[in-house]
Amino acid sequence: MVSQPLSASLSAAPPASTRAFPPAPVDPGGLAEALRPFGESRMLPRAAYTDPAVFEWERRHFFGGGWMCVARASELRVAGDQLAADVGAGSVLLVRGEDGAVRAFANTCRHRGHELLPCGSAANAKAIVCPYHSWAYTLSGQLRGAPGFRGTAGFDPSAWPLAALPCAEWHGLVFVDGSGGAAGPLPLAALDEVIAPYEPQRLVTAAVHGYDAAANWKILTENYHECYHCPAIHPELCRVTPPRSGENYASTGAWIGGTMELRSGAATMSLDGRSNGVPLRGLLGEALRTVIYIQIFPNVLLSLHPDYVMTHLLVPVAADRTRIECSWAFAPEATARADFDPGYAVDFWDLTNRQDWAACEAVQRGLSSPHASPGPLAPDEETVYAFVTTVARGYLGERVVERAVEATAELPLPRG
Incomplete structure (x- = not known):
């Protein structure tokens, strides 16, 4: 997704009196580096991906505290x-x-x-x-x-x-x-306009795959948020969508994401660009040429295509292990056909997923070295920055809720 200037203001750590959580056992100096302005910041400290104590803090507060x-x-x-x-x-x-x-x-x-x-x-x-x-x-x-x-x-x-x-x-x-009510209402009101035309609740789940990745859940999420790596490891994906296409949504923290465009001649994300489904009935115009990638904090990766919706649910198991459930849902008028086969979408993303998990596992192994240190973010990694800063603020005690943004970017939205 193409980098655009961030619209969300990045607040400093909350005062101790308003913290939702106790601070995580992560070096505050490293978090300060992660929270510097985009273009000057660094990735999260190594311990965020490798330390069992940090993982236990996340499990209690990110996954059980909201x-x-x-x-x-x-x-x-x-x-x-x-x-x-x-x-x-x-x-x-x-x-x-x-x-x-x-x-x-x-x-x-x-x-x-x-x-x-x-x-x-x-x-x-x-x-x-x-x-x-x-x-x-x-x-x-x-x-x-x-x-x-x-x-x-x-x-x-x-x-x-x-x-x-x-x-x-x-x-x-x-x-x-999981906190029992301290988190307030579900913080996704601003995302409704993006998701509603796809009618996910109406679609039929036609395939579910389970994966077990030897990588931290945040590494998987960061990988999802950028296509900087796509030319190196995803030749099949690059054939149907330009890696630098699309734009990013202004991040609220509770959800982060952006769009990519299909290449001319491609109807969807599949190995040959062809669809065996039908366009989702709520989409018109540019939405039929657009793929939307959304992460809902902490554990949903939602990929919206012109003819299907793919959902990854992440279940962290350990600092270096994550279970992933990936499901594909299609229009009921497509799945009702005798000749319907979801393989055109499933095979494409199963291959892409396995390419991603292998890369993420290599990142996990690399970060296990005592010589690893936080690196800078590339200009194409703005949504990675939005995720990293959300995590960093959480480590400092701030509950992840839907924050207001100063302005909303002019981005293509699906229109019904």
């Missing part, structure tokens, strides 16, 4: 659908209720703390039942049965509901605030 995407809404289609997912240092149980709403609960029974569902697994049932002692809860989290407690003096089932967590469905994604 909003985090935990699932696709399509994984919870009907009443009784249940899914357990990682959130910070613990896990959350998602449930689709009889009223159609998705609710989130801490994945821990109120009796002895047993997890209600193994993390990463799914089920469908009319109740939430702990597999340890069979305590049973309604889909709204109220205790409805505790074997052996009937008639016990002083035992009030209404006093033992599951611990509810703030939960929001947003354009086909499910977000949970």
